[in-house]
Amino acid sequence: FARNRINDADGRELSHQHRAPSLKCHSVSRLSATIQKGLNCVFPFLGKGLVVLHGPKWFQHRRLLTPAFHNDILKSYVSLMADSSKVMLDKWEKRITKDKSLDIFEDVCLMTLDSLLKCTFSYHSNCQNRSTTLPTAIHDLTAMIQQRIKTFLYHNDLIYWFSPHGRRFRNACRIIHCNTEKMIKERKERLKDKRELENIQKKRRLDILDILLCAKDENGEGLPDEDISAETDTLMFGGHDTTGTGISWLLYCLALHPEHQQRCREEIKEILGDRETIQWNDLSNMPYITMCIKESLRLYPPVPQMYRQLNQPVTFFDGRTLPEGSLVSLHVYALHRNPTVWKDPEVFDPLRFSQDNLSDQHSFAFLPFSAGPRNCIAQQFAMTEMKVSLALTLLRFELSPDLNNPPNEVVQLLLRSTTGIHLHLKKLS
Numbered sequence: 001f002a003r004n005r006i007n008d009a010d011g012r013e014l015s016h017q018h019r020a021p022s023l024k025c026h027s028v029s030r031l032s033a034t035i036q037k038g039l040n041c042v043f044p045f046l047g048k049g050l051v052v053l054h055g056p057k058w059f060q061h062r063r064l065l066t067p068a069f070h071n072d073i074l075k076s077y078v079s080l081m082a083d084s085s086k087v088m089l090d091k092w093e094k095r096i097t098k099d100k101s102l103d104i105f106e107d108v109c110l111m112t113l114d115s116l117l118k119c120t121f122s123y124h125s126n127c128q129n130r131s132t133t134l135p136t137a138i139h140d141l142t143a144m145i146q147q148r149i150k151t152f153l154y155h156n157d158l159i160y161w162f163s164p165h166g167r168r169f170r171n172a173c174r175i176i177h178c179n180t181e182k183m184i185k186e187r188k189e190r191l192k193d194k195r196e197l198e199n200i201q202k203k204r205r206l207d208i209l210d211i212l213l214c215a216k217d218e219n220g221e222g223l224p225d226e227d228i229s230a231e232t233d234t235l236m237f238g239g240h241d242t243t244g245t246g247i248s249w250l251l252y253c254l255a256l257h258p259e260h261q262q263r264c265r266e267e268i269k270e271i272l273g274d275r276e277t278i279q280w281n282d283l284s285n286m287p288y289i290t291m292c293i294k295e296s297l298r299l300y301p302p303v304p305q306m307y308r309q310l311n312q313p314v315t316f317f318d319g320r321t322l323p324e325g326s327l328v329s330l331h332v333y334a335l336h337r338n339p340t341v342w343k344d345p346e347v348f349d350p351l352r353f354s355q356d357n358l359s360d361q362h363s364f365a366f367l368p369f370s371a372g373p374r375n376c377i378a379q380q381f382a383m384t385e386m387k388v389s390l391a392l393t394l395l396r397f398e399l400s401p402d403l404n405n406p407p408n409e410v411v412q413l414l415l416r417s418t419t420g421i422h423l424h425l426k427k428l429s
């Protein structure tokens with residue numbers, strides 16, 4: 001990867017500059033055998049959920065949760081996702097004025113939180129229209145994590161936990177944990193009722209809480225409560241901001257490129273005809289939209305870096321070695337804009353992802369959802385939500401950028417803009 005930032009075991013930065021793709025192939029395959037997930041210190045509140053687990057326990061949880069993202073289940077999420085998008089679009093319709101642009105970022109992230117809570121936990125928070133404790137705490141926590149990463153002093157646990165910032169962080173965690181416990185307790189009570197259990201098992205759609213609570217190992221033992229809470233918090237936290245960030249940058253890309261925006265709109269209109277609602281089968285008939293989504297994920301990967309801690313030394317093809325314990329940052333943002341991997345990398349060109357051009361692409365050149373066994377478990381969920389939300393937005397509005405308020409992208413835990421993402425929206429008749 002270009003511009004890997006590499007620290008040694010004592011935390012000193014070795015600051016390597018690496019060139020893709022040769023090192024990339026080597027490092028991804030070698031590192032996968034020798035890693036633990038890095039940055040665990042940032043997620044103390046998550047408990048030991050999928051994102052930070054490793055070894056047999058990670059394998060057990062991954063196997064358990066994979067069916068929750070199967071197509072048969074995603075199918076039933078489409079209408080819930082569409083409902084959440086419509087709430088956001090209705091809000092925008094009331095708010096737009098001719099001369100003033102709208103900062104869409106916060107609204108999009110609230111929308112993805114709303115839809116995630118509905119889809120995966122059957123929890124109707126109505127958070128887009130009123131301020132409710134749980135979504136506000138999740139939202140605040142995300143901002144505080146970014147702040148902690150940015151503030152070097154706060155990397156020290158002792159300083160952080162005694163600072164006002166650390167105390168606010170603990171408060172937000174408490175709110176989230178209390179809510180999670182309440183949600184789990186209520187569902188457990190309902191599952192105790194035999195008739196309710198039968199109903200749930202007959203339901204076409206099990207949500208993630210059902211899956212976690214009904215899971216049994218080979219000895220017939222269910223998951224311990226702390227594992228269920230950790231996975232619930234992990235999905236709730238990891239699932240909304242990533243997709244919200246992805247959708248925000250996608251709308252920005254299409255605002256900048258009206259010709260691609262129009263082709264996407266025509267594609268949707270042709271698929272829907274007289275229908276107003278999007279259905280699951282429509283989503284596999286959107287080749288141009290899919291290419292635009294991928295191209296925006298290339299230029300603006302919501303997870304711009306991944307971290308790994310080496311649990312044994314790795315020697316690269318050029319003879320250099322990284323010692324055990326090194327924290328390695330895999331710089332996806334830099335990889336996606338590396339001119340040795342991508343021709344004219346700064347140009348927004350969806351056709352890079354056309355069937356004809358795909359064969360020229362290296363299998364590790366495009367990593368918005370990572371790759372290999374630790375890839376994003378919910379990438380189909382995310383792609384589904386991006387398609388639904390983009391399609392409904394383009395049917396309702398024409399998007400253009402606010403040239404006086406351009407985004408200023410920063411690579412943090414997620415790819416943010418310090419100045420928001422401002423767009424002009426014009427209602428289509």
Ligand code: HEM
Binds near residue numbers: 120239303307377
């Ligand atoms: C556009 C949206 C998304 C992007 C770009 C994205 C990206 C990623 C990436 C890059 C990883 C690997 C991280 C690492 O190895 O350090 C990952 C893992 C993960 N993601 Fe996503 N994600 C998205 C949406 C979601 C959603 C919606 C959920 C849950 C509903 C989710 C749940 C997870 C989980 C649980 C893992 C850990 C998987 C494991 O280690 O087995 N993600 N995601």
